[in-house]
Amino acid sequence: MKASIALYQALKSIDISDERASAVVDALENDMATLLATKADIKALELATRADIQALERATKADIKALEQSTKADIKALEQSTKADIKTLEQSTKADLKALELATKADIAQLESKLTIRMGVMLSAAVGIMLTGLRLMLP
Incomplete structure (x- = not known):
């Protein structure tokens, strides 16, 4: 209020009419009342900002807690x-190794059989050659 009176008096001292000085003071008071923030x-x-910040802090903490629980659950599921x-892979690998072992044993048995036959043929041939040689040497 003191500022309004001082402004009015200052305007009057420079020869501004009463109407104009009052209009300027009224406009200033109106602007101060509607546009400027008071204490x-x-x-x-x-207070509202502090309340908003506190609410945001609580919501953020709750979100972090929920995210932590969700992440722990996801990690546990993973x-x-x-x-x-790993268990399935282990079982599959064991089955594959067993099949490979059986196939290898079958191949070895087959090779043994072939080698035995070859050895028999070679032994028979050697005996035949020796007998033939003995026949030729003995008249």
């Missing part, structure tokens, strides 16, 4: 899935 406005804004996959 109460700023205090209310401060761990179980990985263990199951």
Whole structure:
């Protein structure tokens, strides 16, 4: 209010009419009342901002907690899935190794049989050659 009176008096001292000086003072008071923030406005804004920040902090903490729990659950599920996959792979590998072992044993048995036959043929041929040689040497 003091500023309005001082402004009015300053305008009057430079020969501004009463109507114009009053209009300027009224416009200034109106603008100050509607456009400028008061200490109460700023205090209310401060309180509202603090409340918003606290609410945001609580919501963020809750979100982080939920994310942590979800991540732990996902990791646990992945761990179980990985263990199951490893178990399946282990069983499959054992079955493949068993099949390979059986196939290798069958191949070895087949080779033994072929070698035995070849050895028999070679032994028979050697005996035949020796007998023929003895016949030729003995008249």
